[in-house]
């Protein structure tokens with residue numbers, strides 16, 4: 298955590314955060330909310346990759362061939378892309394990395410670039426995650442999302458907004474959720490270990506609603522701001 302005085306102003310706190318969490322655990326939503334609350338951009342690897350590809354930058358052209366084959370690209374390329382992103386002016390007070398680092402190699406490269414202040418690790422057990430995902434119903438027309446238990450539409454199986462018949466997306470089927478969860482666990486376990494050894498990890502209980510989890514994230518961040 299760097300604190301430096303700005304003329305005639307209270308000290309600015311620079312926060313460089315990383316967020317980890319299993320797929321379908323609402324990590325993206327939490328990252329957006331944190332970004333808004335603390336005024337630091339959410340640097341999401343997936344969005345950034347799409348941006349580079351769309352703008353046909355040098356990185357984008359290289360990355361596209363990997364994306365086309367369903368892979369993420371080599372660490373070197375990803376690190377270069379993140380390095381460029383966090384040097385933009387909007388990152389002057391810090392940033393929240395979402396989807397990066399994904400490998401130990403990337404974490405080591407990141408460390409050469411900068412010191413991360415805190416890694417927020419959203420922990421959700423598979424059963425809770427599966428319950429949430431498997432009960433999700435989506436509108437194929439307007440993309441509204443419901444849940445058979447926690448967020449029911451007014452008429453069962455029908456979209457409140459446009460009247461379409463709701464579906465369960467393949468992404469939300471138990472088998473898919475289970476596979477993605479397993480892959481996530483395998484990929485992040487070494488990273489979590491890496492940051493735990495450095496004393497940078499804070500485990501966040503990811504159970505309950507969006508607001509409950511957000512409250513815990515904010516409480517965790519406040520511990521390093523004081």
Ligand SMILES: [Zn+2]
Pocket residue numbers: 436437438439440441456457458459460461
């Ligand atoms: Zn709809």
